[in-house]
Amino acid sequence: MKIGVVGPGAMGGLLAVNLARAGLEVRMLDHRPERAALIRGQGLRLLTGEEEVREMVAVSLDPSALGDVELILICVKAYDTEAVARQLQTLPPGPYFLTLQNGVGNVEVLGKYLPPEKILAGITSHGATSLGPGRIRHAGVGDTYIGLGFGESPGEDHPGLRLARACLEAAGFTTRIVPRICSLIWSKLMVNVGVNALTALTGLRNGGLLDFPATERIMAEAVREALQVAAARGIPLIFEDPLEEVRKVCRLTAANVSSMLQDVLREKKTEIDYINGAIVRAGDQLGLSVPTNSLLTGLVQALENSYAQRVRTFGV
Numbered sequence: 676m677k678i679g680v681v682g683p684g685a686m687g688g689l690l691a692v693n694l695a696r697a698g699l700e701v702r703m704l705d706h707r708p709e710r711a712a713l714i715r716g717q718g719l720r721l722l723t724g725e726e727e728v729r730e731m732v733a734v735s736l737d738p739s740a741l742g743d744v745e746l747i748l749i750c751v752k753a754y755d756t757e758a759v760a761r762q763l764q765t766l767p768p769g770p771y772f773l774t775l776q777n778g779v780g781n782v783e784v785l786g787k788y789l790p791p792e793k794i795l796a797g798i799t800s801h802g803a804t805s806l807g808p809g810r811i812r813h814a815g816v817g818d819t820y821i822g823l824g825f826g827e828s829p830g831e832d833h834p835g836l837r838l839a840r841a842c843l844e845a846a847g848f849t850t851r852i853v854p855r856i857c858s859l860i861w862s863k864l865m866v867n868v869g870v871n872a873l874t875a876l877t878g879l880r881n882g883g884l885l886d887f888p889a890t891e892r893i894m895a896e897a898v899r900e901a902l903q904v905a906a907a908r909g910i911p912l913i914f915e916d917p918l919e920e921v922r923k924v925c926r927l928t929a930a931n932v933s934s935m936l937q938d939v940l941r942e943k944k945t946e947i948d949y950i951n952g953a954i955v956r957a958g959d960q961l962g963l964s965v966p967t968n969s970l971l972t973g974l975v976q977a978l979e980n981s982y983a984q985r986v987r988t989f990g991v
């Protein structure tokens with residue numbers, strides 16, 4: 676079976692290596708020529724604990740390389756979804772598209788360019804860290820859920836969902852099909868709202884957020900505001916106690932460097948606008964006050980817009 680993976684970052688790389696090891700034919704799409712060339716030459720390297728494996732996978736800058744695949748996994752940052760959707764729009768009809776991205780709004784953007792009935796969405800709590808171009812650490816095992824991007828999932832009866840689950844399971848991701856993925860996306864959003872901006876601003880690993888009363892308090896406040904927004908939107912969540920779930924993820928991925936902290940350490944753009952920023956936009960529309968998310972969003976935006984001006988030493 677041929678599978679496309681868009682975005683050879685941490686999650687895309689983790690999936691590509693594991694799919695290739697399971698015997699599937701993986702075709703990756705990248706937009707960075709130097710990284711694509713490096714992966715083409717050296718393969719993708721995946722570190723799990725002390726063990727490192729290397730897999731050679733096909734990487735292209737041209738979307739037509741994905742012309743005959745059955746499923747395309749979309750693993751780019753949320754701010755690149757639109758550009759990727761425009762590229763994938765040029766493919767012949769056929770493949771299913773599965774987004775496994777962080778944040779809200781990806782399904783809607785994909786739906787503007789691709790056939791909505793072919794769009795699948797999922798969330799995963801597997802931790803993946805990019806150690807550099809083409810080199811990934813598998814930083815924690817977690818659950819994965821998938822469903823239709825639009826509408827209620829008919830479960831096992833849906834060929835696209837069956838195909839996506841078979842691929843993910845081949846890659847070692849235990850996967851459940853759920854009826855309403857929107858609830859899942861918002862449930863995962865709570866985790867990212869509580870963890871990502873705070874780790875990016877403090878420089879702490881996920882587990883470190885539980886070590887300080889101040890970060891615990893700000894986390895609780897950000898999640899409480901996001902829960903109010905979800906309730907006002909009528910979106911049911913899967914967690915009985917969402918804040919406790921955020922703490923649980925911090926404990927399970929204690930050693931992980933969150934994706935947003937990885938971005939800040941590499942002085943890259945972050946996904947803040949799709950996480951805490953999405954709560955701020957929704958709060959504005961609903962007339963709800965979300966001061967903690969507003970503050971976290973503003974601080975991360977300031978940080979990512981000022982890398983060149985950062986003071987690194989106060990030497991005279």
Ligand code: KPL
Pocket residue numbers: 777800802866867870871881924928931932933934935
């Ligand atoms: O999704 C994550 C991220 O870093 O973006 C968590 C679950 C918080 C793991 O670090």
